[in-house]
Amino acid sequence: MVDWLRNLMDNYTEGMYLPQIQVMDVIEILILTVFIYEILLWIKNTKAWMLLRGIIMLGAFILLAWIFQMHTILYLAAQSINVLAIAAVVVFQPELRRALEKLGEKNLLSSINPFDRSRENERFSDETADSIVNACFDMGNVCTGALIVVEQVIRLNEYEMTGIELDCKVSSQVLINIFEHNTPLHDGAVIVRGDRITSATCYLPLSDNMSISKDLGTRHRAALGMSEVCDALVIVVSEETGLVSYAMGGVLTRGVNREELREKLSQIQYRNSEPKKKFAIRKGWRRE
């Protein structure tokens, strides 16, 4: 039986080039698999997905042109390929930059150990998280609007520069004071890095998401827009309804309670805790 199988294999593989597979080849294949998987994930989660679909359509069209020997179309396609490659880099510059920033700031050592909850690994303290939660719900109770950006891995320097520089410890009293009506710092967003407020009155990019509810104004649109361009957690307190919501990863979760907001802050409190991709759809939650 074994001989028969060996003969069969020999017959079929005769004349075929079968390279010797070394350990290094297997490692190389694994690295490339992870690399291609990450690129595909990135493409799926950004506007590049549309680009990929466009490229596939264009490829199919060129294939048809090649089958039917349409020389002019083939000539034009060959001439414009370089221009299209440069155009793609220009159009997707923000996404490419973000992907490289993420890669550069990944802390490989700490991400290997998901249970590392040491102080050095802490992004902000429990006290800061509690202060943010208390401030948001105290402001919500009296319908004071607020917009708080909690920085994660991606540095928010360019948004800080749009506001007034501060350097003060996060406390609920300071946050409430900043967003108090008719005070010089109440407009715009504050940025929190670690345990400190670094800037107030910051201008955030507005989302162009068409599906966002029409009863939401620019404060919520700015929260969503900011969460689309970086990995920060953006908390909004509505001046109109007093509801507290948060946006992260381009998803706005409206009307959360104290425990839900605290839980969200806990998820990002440690540097090695990856933000959860799935948000639970719980009773009373609305996802935009």
Ligand SMILES: Nc1ncnc2c1ncn2[C@@H]1O[C@H](COP(=O)(O)OP(=O)(O)OP(=O)(O)O)[C@@H](O)[C@H]1O
């Ligand atoms: N791009 C932005 N960046 C930062 N803050 C912004 C931005 N756009 C609006 N805001 C803030 O939102 C306020 C306007 O809120 P608006 O009433 O339009 O929003 P809303 O989503 O309806 O919120 P609310 O429920 O609090 O009324 C502005 O006064 C300003 O403080």
